[in-house]
Amino acid sequence: MTGWQAVRRLVPEVLGALVRRYGQFDACEDAVQEALAEAAAQWPVRGWPENPRAWLVTVASRRLADQVRSDAARRRREEADALRAPPAGAEVQAGDDTLTLLFLCCHPVLTAPSQIALTLRAVGGLSTAEIARAFLVPEATMAQRISRAKHRIKAAGAGFELPPPAEQAARLGVVLQVIYLVFNEGYTATSGTRLVRAELTAEAIRLARELHRLVRDDGEVAGLLALLLLTDARRGARTATDGSLVPLSEQDRTLWDTEAIAEGVTLVTDTLPKGPVGPYQLQAAIAAVHDESPTAEATDWRQILALYTVLERVAPNPTVTLNRAVAVAEVHGPAAGLALLDALSADERISASHHFMSVRAHLLEMAGDHDAARVGYREAARRTTSEPEKRHLLTRAARLE
Structure with a gap:
């Protein structure tokens, strides 16, 4: 684990410490992000603090204080709380x-x-x-x-x-x-x-x-x-x-x-x-x-x-049925899988997706209908917005020419 990955894992602890003390989740979250940005700028130059979590809590608390000071209407009521640093050595229930x-x-x-x-x-x-x-x-x-x-x-x-x-x-x-x-x-x-x-x-x-x-x-x-x-x-x-x-x-x-x-x-x-x-x-x-x-x-x-x-019984949805069609084709043959897809084609939640068309093309290829499979792969490529998937589908279509 890198140092910055370890710091990222401190975020819930730091944010939790601030929210538990001051409330105002939105303001505390902004303050933690500002503290992280300041750490990214300072630590590589000045060296890492002995206690990164305490450093982040302290700096984030100061950011909260700055925000409170800028709000004159709440200054007298909240400034004392916002300026008060967390007690030294206070443990956070991470x-x-x-x-x-x-x-x-x-x-x-x-x-x-x-x-x-x-x-x-x-x-x-x-x-x-x-x-x-x-x-x-x-x-x-x-x-x-x-x-x-x-x-x-x-x-x-x-x-x-x-x-x-x-x-x-x-x-x-x-x-x-x-x-x-x-x-x-x-x-x-x-x-x-x-x-x-x-x-x-x-x-x-x-x-x-x-x-x-x-x-x-x-x-x-x-x-x-x-x-x-x-x-x-x-x-x-x-x-x-x-x-x-x-x-x-x-x-x-x-x-x-x-x-x-x-x-x-x-x-x-x-x-x-x-x-x-x-x-x-x-x-x-x-x-x-x-x-x-x-x-x-x-x-x-x-x-x-x-x-x-x-x-499919525990959590019925068209994506599960689509995946089951592949397993059906592997066990009982592509015709059985295609029959399940035909029944699924009426479900608009899945039938318009590139996943549905690519699975159909795959089963058609398994069945030996290369012309229909080629058309299916190309249609699936047209529907996807992922460039790697598009290239893969077009490559599969080209193999069948």
């Missing part, structure tokens, strides 16, 4: 604060994009510019999104505390979804010239690992961490030297991360028997079957099909 921040950033008043952006900034410690680059939007646009999110949380009257148990269980599902969305955007970028944004996958795994540390008895939290590890383990083999996509069946499996696979498989093995089984655990189990196969030909597609069948 674990509690991380979990509290995750729940706060995933408040139900926020949209999913706002939840992701605020989580990456407040918990991940990413700057607005870094988040904007990751999602290919102007920095000003991302700044507005984050600002609106903080104002909506403030307007909702949300305090810096864990929600009550009844709400906590429901909110945990949103927290998991946000981490999963961050990972997916990093693992297969929805647009742009890069297939993978490693900074996002790494941050999602870090957050999932931290959440698992805090909520160790939850099977779905463990399942999500396992899924991310098992999926990310293949990252080194997913792209060729020119940045083009390499499909799973053609990857050099010696490039897979065996340590990540071993950790992910252990998590799956430890949690599945304990039940009840949720969608993240099932997806992790599917990923484990792929990762434990020494070759593409040795893949246990019958087990994968059985797991997808259960997953």
Whole structure:
């Protein structure tokens, strides 16, 4: 772990210390970001402080004081509190604060994009510019999104505390979804010239690992961490030297991360028997079957099909059905998979996507209908906004000419 990665992990502790003491989540979050910017400018020149966390808390507290001074109407009431530095050696409940921040950033008043952006900034410690680059939007646009999110949380009257148990269980599902969305955007970028944004996958795994540390008895939290590890383990083999996509069946499996696979498989093995089984655990189990196969030909597609069948009952959605169609084709032949796709084509949530068309083209190629497959690959390439995926699909079409 680099020094700056370690500093980024301090963000929840520093932010939690300020919010617990002063309230005003939005002002404290801004102050922490300013302290991080000042650290980036000073530490490489002046050297690292003996206690980075205390340094960040002190500087962020001073930034809060500066803000209070600029507001004459509140100066007399708040200046004394804002200027008071945290007691020397005061301990911060880092674990509690991380979990509290995750729940706060995933408040139900926020949209999913706002939840992701605020989580990456407040918990991940990413700057607005870094988040904007990751999602290919102007920095000003991302700044507005984050600002609106903080104002909506403030307007909702949300305090810096864990929600009550009844709400906590429901909110945990949103927290998991946000981490999963961050990972997916990093693992297969929805647009742009890069297939993978490693900074996002790494941050999602870090957050999932931290959440698992805090909520160790939850099977779905463990399942999500396992899924991310098992999926990310293949990252080194997913792209060729020119940045083009390499499909799973053609990857050099010696490039897979065996340590990540071993950790992910252990998590799956430890949690599945304990039940009840949720969608993240099932997806992790599917990923484990792929990762434990020494070759593409040795893949246990019958087990994968059985797991997808259960997953479709537990969490029915068209993407799961689309993936099950591939497993059906591998077990029962491409005609059976195409029949399932024909039934799925009426679902507009998936039928207009490039994923649907690329799977259909793949099954048509398996069936030997190369003309229809070529047309399908080209149509899928037309629909995607990812340049690496577009190149891959067009390459597949060209192979069939």
